[in-house]
Amino acid sequence: MFGQLIVSGLAVGACYALLALAMVIIYKTSEVLNFAQGEMAMVSTFVAFTILDAYHVPFLWAASLTFLFAILLGIFFEIVFLRQAKDPTVLGLIIITLGFEMILMGFAGWKWGPDQRSFPFPVSNVETYDIGGLLISKINFWTIVISVVLMFILFLFFRYTKLGIAMRATQQNPLAARVMGIRTKWILSFTWAISSIVGAAAGMLIAALGVLDPPMMMDPLLKGFASGVLGGMTSLPGTAVGGAILGIIENLFGGYISLAFKSVVAFAIIVLVLCIKPSGLLAKHYVKKV
Amino acid sequence: MATDGILKVKNIETLYGLIMAIRGVSLEVQEGQIVCILGANGAGKTTILKTIMGLLEDQPDKGTIEFMGKRIDGKDAEEIVHLGISYVPEGREVFPELSVEENLKMGAYTRKDPKGVKEDYNRVISHFPILAERKSQWAGTLSGGEQQMLAIGRALMARPKLLMLDEPSLGLSPILVHEIFRIIKTINGEGTTILLVEQNAKMALKISDYGFVLENGRIVAANTPKILLEDEDVKEFYLGIRSEESVKGYQRWKRKKRWR
Amino acid sequence: MIKRVSVFLCVAILSTFLLSTQSSAQKVRGVTDTEILIGQWGPQTGPAAPWGAVARGTDLLVKIINEEGGIHGRKFKYFLRDDSYQPAKTKAIAKEFVEQIGVFAVVGGVGVACGMTARDYLMENKVPWCGPVTGVYEWITPIQKYLFAIYPLYDDEAFNLTGYLHEKLGYKKIAMFYQNDDYGKQGVMGVERYLLKKKISLVAKVSAEVTDRDLSTHALKLKNSGAEAVIMWTMPTHAALILAETAKIGFKPQWATSNTLSDSALMMQITKGLWAGMINSFFGELPDSNHPLMVKYREWHKKLAPQERWGVFYYAGIIFAEPFFEGVRRAGRNLTPETWISAMETLKNWQGIGPPISYSKPNHPMDRQGGKHVFYGKVKPDGNIQRLTDWMQITK
Numbered sequence: 028m029f030g031q032l033i034v035s036g037l038a039v040g041a042c043y044a045l046l047a048l049a050m051v052i053i054y055k056t057s058e059v060l061n062f063a064q065g066e067m068a069m070v071s072t073f074v075a076f077t078i079l080d081a082y083h084v085p086f087l088w089a090a091s092l093t094f095l096f097a098i099l100l101g102i103f104f105e106i107v108f109l110r111q112a113k114d115p116t117v118l119g120l121i122i123i124t125l126g127f128e129m130i131l132m133g134f135a136g137w138k139w140g141p142d143q144r145s146f147p148f149p150v151s152n153v154e155t156y157d158i159g160g161l162l163i164s165k166i167n168f169w170t171i172v173i174s175v176v177l178m179f180i181l182f183l184f185f186r187y188t189k190l191g192i193a194m195r196a197t198q199q200n201p202l203a204a205r206v207m208g209i210r211t212k213w214i215l216s217f218t219w220a221i222s223s224i225v226g227a228a229a230g231m232l233i234a235a236l237g238v239l240d241p242p243m244m245m246d247p248l249l250k251g252f253a254s255g256v257l258g259g260m261t262s263l264p265g266t267a268v269g270g271a272i273l274g275i276i277e278n279l280f281g282g283y284i285s286l287a288f289k290s291v292v293a294f295a296i297i298v299l300v301l302c303i304k305p306s307g308l309l310a311k312h313y314v315k316k317v
Numbered sequence: 318m319a320t321d322g323i324l325k326v327k328n329i330e331t332l333y334g335l336i337m338a339i340r341g342v343s344l345e346v347q348e349g350q351i352v353c354i355l356g357a358n359g360a361g362k363t364t365i366l367k368t369i370m371g372l373l374e375d376q377p378d379k380g381t382i383e384f385m386g387k388r389i390d391g392k393d394a395e396e397i398v399h400l401g402i403s404y405v406p407e408g409r410e411v412f413p414e415l416s417v418e419e420n421l422k423m424g425a426y427t428r429k430d431p432k433g434v435k436e437d438y439n440r441v442i443s444h445f446p447i448l449a450e451r452k453s454q455w456a457g458t459l460s461g462g463e464q465q466m467l468a469i470g471r472a473l474m475a476r477p478k479l480l481m482l483d484e485p486s487l488g489l490s491p492i493l494v495h496e497i498f499r500i501i502k503t504i505n506g507e508g509t510t511i512l513l514v515e516q517n518a519k520m521a522l523k524i525s526d527y528g529f530v531l532e533n534g535r536i537v538a539a540n541t542p543k544i545l546l547e548d549e550d551v552k553e554f555y556l557g558i559r560s561e562e563s564v565k566g567y568q569r570w571k572r573k574k575r576w577r
Numbered sequence: 578m579i580k581r582v583s584v585f586l587c588v589a590i591l592s593t594f595l596l597s598t599q600s601s602a603q604k605v606r607g608v609t610d611t612e613i614l615i616g617q618w619g620p621q622t623g624p625a626a627p628w629g630a631v632a633r634g635t636d637l638l639v640k641i642i643n644e645e646g647g648i649h650g651r652k653f654k655y656f657l658r659d660d661s662y663q664p665a666k667t668k669a670i671a672k673e674f675v676e677q678i679g680v681f682a683v684v685g686g687v688g689v690a691c692g693m694t695a696r697d698y699l700m701e702n703k704v705p706w707c708g709p710v711t712g713v714y715e716w717i718t719p720i721q722k723y724l725f726a727i728y729p730l731y732d733d734e735a736f737n738l739t740g741y742l743h744e745k746l747g748y749k750k751i752a753m754f755y756q757n758d759d760y761g762k763q764g765v766m767g768v769e770r771y772l773l774k775k776k777i778s779l780v781a782k783v784s785a786e787v788t789d790r791d792l793s794t795h796a797l798k799l800k801n802s803g804a805e806a807v808i809m810w811t812m813p814t815h816a817a818l819i820l821a822e823t824a825k826i827g828f829k830p831q832w833a834t835s836n837t838l839s840d841s842a843l844m845m846q847i848t849k850g851l852w853a854g855m856i857n858s859f860f861g862e863l864p865d866s867n868h869p870l871m872v873k874y875r876e877w878h879k880k881l882a883p884q885e886r887w888g889v890f891y892y893a894g895i896i897f898a899e900p901f902f903e904g905v906r907r908a909g910r911n912l913t914p915e916t917w918i919s920a921m922e923t924l925k926n927w928q929g930i931g932p933p934i935s936y937s938k939p940n941h942p943m944d945r946q947g948g949k950h951v952f953y954g955k956v957k958p959d960g961n962i963q964r965l966t967d968w969m970q971i972t973k
Contacts, residue, residue, distance in 0.1 A: 035793030141626025208398030281794035
């Protein structure tokens with residue numbers, strides 16, 4: 028039972044981590060908590076569903092088109108909503124994301140209806156692999172693999188590409204970035220695009236693990252947020268680890284202590300982390316000397 | 318003064334909201350020179366540099382800026398960097414959570430000639446050997462002097478024709494100030510024109526070829542360092558040398574500046 | 578002088594008020610010579626939106642009756658309001674129904690918590706309410722003169738379903754998977770009541786929060802209990818999740834569930850076929866039934882609302898409204914809340930497409946509990962239902 032709990036905790040934690048990464052990417056750039064993240068992912072997932080359902084194209088094609096849609100959605104939101112804010116405060120921008128979340132929720136309800144659907148994922152959610160006596164379902168296995176690969180790509184992107192470094196530079200010092208000739212507004216749109224892609228990937232995995240319906244991201248988004256807080260909201264590896272830890276803690280708590288309070292663990296963790304170590308587990312955040 | 322200056326600023330007026338920070342400033346920088354702008358806090362020195370750099374939206378409100386014969390007022394920072402102006406902002410403004418190497422890489426953001434970038438990287442390292450030692454350290458963990466060196470090095474990575482420095486001596490120990498100014502002189506010697514904004518008038522005038530004095534958004538004096546250093550007002554207000562000592566020490570309040 | 582004038586004005590104003598209330602009291606709220614106004618709330622958006630189909634199903638029945646010429650020369654005007662399953666909104670909607678629209682009655686209404694915020698208000702204002710769309714005790718205790726419940730009680734349903742599994746099918750190790758709220762808990766109550774009677778206990782009792790999306794731990798607990806049969810009392814989403822999770826770890830008990838999950842077409846789709854084999858209770862005819870009323874409704878559905886899926890939740894909207902219209906029919910042309918109530922109390926084993934309905938004068942809570950029957954079916958691999966029993970009385 029212990030092994031099973033760890034494995035399924037890792038799988039769900041990987042999804043939390045992806046969502047958390049999507050949030051953290053935005054948070055690092057603009058200190059905005061994007062509450063529309065979940066719904067952006069949900070709408071992207073519905074787009075994938077529609078493509079798969081209507082045109083029966085191979086899954087990878089549908090996923091690529093969905094990522095393209097996610098990019099457009101992210102840029103659209105940044106340019107059409109956030110950039111228009113006059114004298115924006117962080118709080119004001121957060122409220123705009125809340126508004127966008129409601130618009131998307133309403134849109135999804137209108138366009139695709141409230142019924143649950145099963146998401147046609149190429150990996151069975153019932154069959155299992157037997158790894159040394161430990162049963163791991165194919166979907167859990169692939170969820171973990173895909174998440175880890177995505178995180179690794181993100182890590183490489185931010186660490187080694189000129190654009191990735193420029194994004195980090197813009198996050199840390201927008202004025203200096205402009206002085207370097209970096210188009211910071213463009214970078215901001217691009218940040219939203221990347222975040223939206225990561226969210227869409229999380230959305231498709233979460234729909235594949237469960238079912239697809241408009242409110243499907245409510246719970247995962249909160250858990251993702253908790254993972255982000257656990258990781259300090261600024262460190263990408265911290266966030267990834269935070270997601271995994273949260274998934275595992277949740278499952279162990281549910282398995283050995285109390286199922287009824289399993290969902291509360293995430294919130295307890297948010298409160299605990301904020302009280303004890305607000306910078307998160309792995310963050311070595313540089314505090315600007317004034 | 319010759320008329321083929323690399324940078325020509327004519328009658329610019331810059332607004333911060335409703336406040337006019339620059340009130341009709343004209344200045345010219347000759348190629349290959351070091352030119353300094355002196356002035357007290359709030360005189361508008363930084364605003365001039367930011368206006369030139371295109372960092373203030375819709376500014377200058379009036380006037381023109383020409384760089385190498387091209388109008389650059391109204392262009393955005395990205396283009397201006399590309400044309401060959403680099404700016405070292407006041408207070409260093411390094412990227413604190415990027416490594417020293419990454420900071421330098423960002424300096425060459427607009428460039429597409431990897432070979433040239435590599436050359437410039439080596440040149441920067443030769444000026445500031447300490448940066449090579451600290452290459453993979455976060456810039457935020459460097460000392461103030463090292464950060465200043467990094468900021469200058471980063472600006473050089475764009476291979477600028479004109480390097481604008483905003484208060485490079487701010488917050489540094491006298492020894493480091495000397496070191497920085499020595500390097501500025503060396504950089505200039507390698508062919509980079511320099512526009513320097515300073516409160517430390519003595520040091521600035523020592524290395525400059527020409528100087529402007531700015532007060533309340535206006536140029537009040539412009540001349541060679543030699544002449545400026547002899548100027549009574551510059552002496553008293555910027556170099557801290559008083560011509561007559563008063564017993565009670567309130568003389569500086571009584572004396573009027575002639576240029577007003 | 579001024580004093581006298583002001584007294585006169587006060588009297589004049591007051592008497593106007595009195596007169597106006599008196600004259601309106603002679604009319605019946607929501608009933609005119611040609612029209613009867615009725616209302617219903619139901620989630621059209623938000624997590625519970627699939628259940629909102631009920632409210633649209635009622636709309637179909639209203640249209641059918643109007644197409645057929647109305648009842649006693651009056652046609653119906655139906656007001657559907659979206660409360661997103663949020664009780665605060667439901668309360669506002671109830672106020673709108675009474676104070677602004679002025680409805681004669683409320684029909685249906687999804688949600689226990691939602692309905693509870695409106696119940697006392699509607700009762701104080703003497704608004705007849707027929708068929709809240711949940712089977713809980715709250716509608717009949719304390720007994721309400723104006724409130725007629727239809728939905729079979731979850732408690733009795735669970736009690737009876739457990740009995741069916743234990744006595745007819747011989748399962749001894751039974752586990753329960755339920756949603757941690759009023760709906761799920763009344764299911765647990767019935768299951769435990771039955772097992773207590775037989776002096777056996779549940780081998781596992783596993784609950785999920787409404788917002789939970791990861792049920793892997795829940796599945797492991799169920800598996801480790803070694804249960805032969807698991808009764809589930811949850812939302813469709815959780816039903817799908819738990820079936821997938823248990824299948825992953827190779828746990829395949831006999832599942833059984835409440836009629837709230839009897840939309841087999843939907844359930845087959847979202848569980849990718851894992852729903853097959855489920856023992857389900859039903860409180861209405863099956864979707865493809867050839868019951869004459871079902872045939873008739875299906876034809877109207879094709880004509881009037883072809884965009885709607887003919888699912889169980891959708892035509893449940895008809896089930897909860899049928900007895901209301903029967904009451905209006907029996908009350909005659911002189912329709913008031915009182916005449917309607919007397920007419921409803923004459924229903925004895927009256928049946929539309931739902932369970933047989935009976936009401937009596939309100940002496941005992943069960944006199945206001947109309948539906949007391951369900952039947953059982955087993956989901957076939959193709960998603961159709963094999964009917965296992967006839968209507969069985971579950972509430973005495």
